[in-house]
Amino acid sequence: MILISLQVLLLLFINILSADLSNMSNSPTALIVGYTGSVGRELVKELVKSNLFKKVILVGRRQVHYDDDEITNKTEQRQIDFEKIDDYAESFQGADVHFCALGTTRGKSGAEGFRHIDYDYVVNFGRIAKQNGCKHFHLVSSKGANANSFFLYTKTKGESEQALQQMAFERLSIYRPAMLMGERDESRPLEAVAVSIVKHTVQRVAPEWITTPTDILARAMCFNTFVSGKSGNEILENHEIFRLAETKPAAKPLHTNEL
Numbered sequence: 001m002i003l004i005s006l007q008v009l010l011l012l013f014i015n016i017l018s019a020d021l022s023n024m025s026n027s028p029t030a031l032i033v034g035y036t037g038s039v040g041r042e043l044v045k046e047l048v049k050s051n052l053f054k055k056v057i058l059v060g061r062r063q064v065h066y067d068d069d070e071i072t073n074k075t076e077q078r079q080i081d082f083e084k085i086d087d088y089a090e091s092f093q094g095a096d097v098h099f100c101a102l103g104t105t106r107g108k109s110g111a112e113g114f115r116h117i118d119y120d121y122v123v124n125f126g127r128i129a130k131q132n133g134c135k136h137f138h139l140v141s142s143k144g145a146n147a148n149s150f151f152l153y154t155k156t157k158g159e160s161e162q163a164l165q166q167m168a169f170e171r172l173s174i175y176r177p178a179m180l181m182g183e184r185d186e187s188r189p190l191e192a193v194a195v196s197i198v199k200h201t202v203q204r205v206a207p208e209w210i211t212t213p214t215d216i217l218a219r220a221m222c223f224n225t226f227v228s229g230k231s232g233n234e235i236l237e238n239h240e241i242f243r244l245a246e247t248k249p250a251a252k253p254l255h256t257n258e259l
């Protein structure tokens, strides 16, 4: 008797699980800002190919053409002007999970330009995401982020983290990758040489020591969305990013509140 009911329960459970897996209308919709950067590009690929999201909305300055039909079909692009982000509030609607992969460097944008993007844009995006019912906000920050830092880069990253933490998202995941290693970065020749040296030495021997491949980071962000039972703010250092990237989700709950 007990055995039979156990069996029935088990069957029921398996049914629910498989229904959940095959039913795309239960899957969350993602929104990415910063999809043209080295992390953003990997994120678009990862979120689409994982098949864990119903749709991926890309909000940004420029329209991108994808050669991959699967990516073209599953993404929706919305053009905005970050300087007047409040005029585009409706462009941020319709998503459950928001990914912020915005970021520049002082070398590319100057000190003020860097702060304007890595703080102002990031914080404005967080605020608008929150207003539009964001259930889970993902922020790409940096190793060593610290609002009290003496260095502009880590100080700015730390201040952005703090501002977002104060917004009280249902769930906020902050990633602190080490030196980012992409497939094809538009870096200057000298940097390219340095990156290439690191790639063929340190990264082989101790991958987690000072580097984070952008595809690993993207996978970790994707999978982390489906880690259940978590809420509030979390900070993920490099080793946790590597661990997360290995844990492909079995099912896909996005019900942090119901657990």
Ligand SMILES: *[C@@H]1O[C@H](CO)[C@@H](O)[C@H](O)[C@H]1NC(C)=O
Pocket (backbone or CB within 6 Å): 019, 023, 024, 025, 026
């Ligand atoms: C998928 O889920 C939605 C919402 O929960 C439900 O209305 C729909 O009937 C389901 N479709 C299938 C094929 O299970």
Ligand SMILES: *[C@@H]1O[C@H](CO)[C@@H](O)[C@H](O)[C@H]1NC(C)=O
Pocket (backbone or CB within 6 Å): 069, 070, 073
């Ligand atoms: C993309 O959409 C087009 C038109 O609906 C369809 O013909 C094609 O098979 C789709 N490709 C993929 C890879 O989903």
